[in-house]
Amino acid sequence: MLQKMREALTRFMQGRYGADALGRFLVWAALGFYVLGMFVPHAGVLTLLGLATLIYTLFRMFSRNTARRTAENAWFWNRTAKLRTSFSQARVRFQNRKEYKYFRCPKCHAWLKLKRGSGEGTLTCGKCKHAFKAKA
Numbered sequence: 001m002l003q004k005m006r007e008a009l010t011r012f013m014q015g016r017y018g019a020d021a022l023g024r025f026l027v028w029a030a031l032g033f034y035v036l037g038m039f040v041p042h043a044g045v046l047t048l049l050g051l052a053t054l055i056y057t058l059f060r061m062f063s064r065n066t067a068r069r070t071a072e073n074a075w076f077w078n079r080t081a082k083l084r085t086s087f088s089q090a091r092v093r094f095q096n097r098k099e100y101k102y103f104r105c106p107k108c109h110a111w112l113k114l115k116r117g118s119g120e121g122t123l124t125c126g127k128c129k130h131a132f133k134a135k136a
Contacts, residue, residue: 016062017069022076026057101136 033050037043100113105125112123114136124131
């Protein structure tokens with residue numbers, strides 16, 4: 001029974017776009033609108049916005065125009081690249097916080113690291129070549 005349902009769903013989804021990063025983001029956004037609507041009085045607009053977002057997500061998943069959906073997803077990835085990079089780098093800095101101490105370059109604000117326990121050292125920024133003293 002379960003195998004038949006799985007095969008039927010597979011046949012139905014053949015040639016359709018399916019889920020992608022933009023779709024996952026839209027699902028979380030719809031959930032956020034619904035949750036926010038629960039706490040804001042008279043928030044029918046938020047509920048409608050969540051419903052519209054969910055309907056658009058389903059439309060994208062079941063669409064057969066894969067070229068258009070791929071272009072939309074590429075646009076989303078390009079628009080969020082800087083934000084995703086900053087979160088990824090913050091996660092790495094947090095994971096390595098016991099091994100390295102992180103500093104910002106005073107001129108260009110790039111992140112630099114110094115091994116903990118190495119005492120005071122001179123850091124030279126790789127972007128702007130500014131040198132400054134820092135204590136690990």
